Amino acid sequence: MNSAMNNSLIKLKQLFFFGSGLVLLSGCWTPSDEVDFAGFPQNGDVFLDGFSGGLEYLPFAGSKLNAFQVDDEVFYQGTASMRFDVPNGDDPDGNYAGAIFPDFGGRDLTGFDAITFWAKGNSATTIDEIGFGNYFGDNEHLVTILGLRLSTSWQKFVIPIPDPTKLSREQGLFWYSTGAKPAGLAGQGYTFWIDELQFEKLGTVAQPRPAIMNGADVEETSFTGSSPSVIGLTQTFNLADGTNQTVSAAPSYFSFSSSNGSVATVNELGVISVLGQGTTTITASLGGVPASGSLILTSTGAFDAAPTPTRSADNVISIFSDAYENNPVDFFNGYWTFSTTQGQDDLNIAGDNVIRYTALNFVGIEFKAPTVDASNMTHFHVDLRTPEGIDPGDFIRVELGDFGPDNAFGGGNDVSGSVTFGSSSLRTDEWISLDIPLSSFGLGSRGNLAQIIFVTDGTVQELLVDNMYFYSE
């Protein structure tokens, strides 16, 4: 859930920059301090039988731009519905459908408690992400339901507003993003319809139960100067039919607090500033209701950075280091099946980028565009550090994967090999620098390296990783 959400936010951010050039915003809206904030229309209509006043349609860049149309043959009520044709996974015009429906004039939605609509699919399917609050801006009131299940008959859906008092001037009235099923090139497209899309005051959206960190009490270590985020932000309501509906809610719905301001503070976007050594507990509330879950943050003080690499860049192919120009990397955590590992390259301590894994059992890093030709390299270097005590059975296995001449996973020509470091090689709270001869991985070929995998089987669960590069000497 987290990763999907993060990915989508990242995607949206990219799309915004790209998309704002692509899509013309009609009208001209200039923010002004003199605007009368009480004056925004209290109109909850989005699409009943046509676009409500001020409503616009802006597809995401990279999506199939004509995926949406007004359908006057199929509708739940009235004369028309919104029809979405989600493309097949290999559609050259865009392999997913997604758009925002904003009113850049802004609406006062404080009198409503949900956005509701009727929907059906041409087959039973799932809309990946659907909600409101996205206007290709800061999206400070973004709300998303992940994986909304549709059937082939019309059904009413309710997306509750986490805290309506925040929506005094909302521009993002509706948005969705969804792809072929299953995901990937072979995925099948589908069609779904949405009708009677409107904000409503239902009066039955009740029993709010906000959560941060997905409702868990999460312990995390950090360092002065780092800025981790509070994640897993949700709001759950009980609806009239008795179902409990959870939505992902943007940080701005929450009020955050830190129990020890000398260790860390947290801003309105849920971004924590780690200021000193010690432990603090980050909690939150939404609309006056305490959120379940917390982040118990222990700062070990000033960050002890990994040793700065000194080898000449001429003899290095770097995957992850601030000392070199890095090869493009697809991901630092593939969140592969059976992997419990969280975290990726999300630690930045005053300019020093570090990878941090937690709940590590195994994790894959992939760099296939292009793959790395390490035929002329002799060693793989990596700096590792764990805060955990070392037990006799602890180990870290470093595995390299080569995709073979086809430069693609599979194809019968992939090879991999590994080197295992037992407890005698590991240290607590101390960087260990590994310089592993490539010959010891036992690879038949290292001309198309594309993966680095760390395996601990949970014996070491928190691991910092820095300065991964191949070199020759």
Added chain:
Amino acid sequence: MKMNRIPLFNMKSIQAAVKVGLSLTLIATLTQCNDTQVVTTLTNVVLDQSFDEGTTPDAGVWTYDIGRGPNGDGWGNNELQYYTDRPENVRIEGGNLIITAQEELFEGAGYTSARLLSKDLFEQQYGRFEARIQLPWGQGIWPAFWMLGADIDENVWPGAGEIDIMEFRGQTPTTIVGSVHGPGYSAGEAISKEFTLTNDRFDTGFHVFGIEWGPDYINYYVDDVLYNQITPEDVTGDWVFDKPFFILINLAIGGDFLGPPNEETVFPQQMLIDYVRVYN
């Protein structure tokens, strides 16, 4: 179920109606047209339990059922709670009687809660019985405000009769049920009617649940809405409601009526009773 909502007098007109001496038995016929209806006609208070003082309910009016029922089977309904009279399950606080359902292992049960009854302490034939209650919520949560025939020790259920002024399934938070049970029309064959709120629900505020009961009728109301009348013609057996009944208030967990709680059910759950009043 079908439900007729009938526009009714506001309080002022009810009082006016009382002042002109509206007969106790003069209850407008329920129809689907727009006839105005009188919710309540009885205003002479004979029992007023407002739960404003002390920490435990008036022992002169209320006693408790303890445990899992005489046969240990969840009071004949496969209910899952063990009833106690501990303050963890029943207390007065903030002007309300609070019945709290806890998820805890207790005497072999997975939940604890409470059931109050006025048996042998307050019993009455006919009258207006009402309580103002904010209900709990969630799958498997079953609060009720109801009555049993005072001769139940000699005249076993359902022969003694049962008047359910309000039953509620926590998984349908907008709907309550009012019923009578008697010989030939008990349990699944009870004479029942549901009442559903529009744009509101029963667990977010207080609502008044009441009956007005006379020789040949029981009228059911929620707040200012008279939603059902049950008469001898409606029941499929003997009319057993011409004798004294006593009052019960309880919060059951699980049972045949609504199924068990699930992993989404939040505990503890509280039933808040602002008052119980009886008029004649």
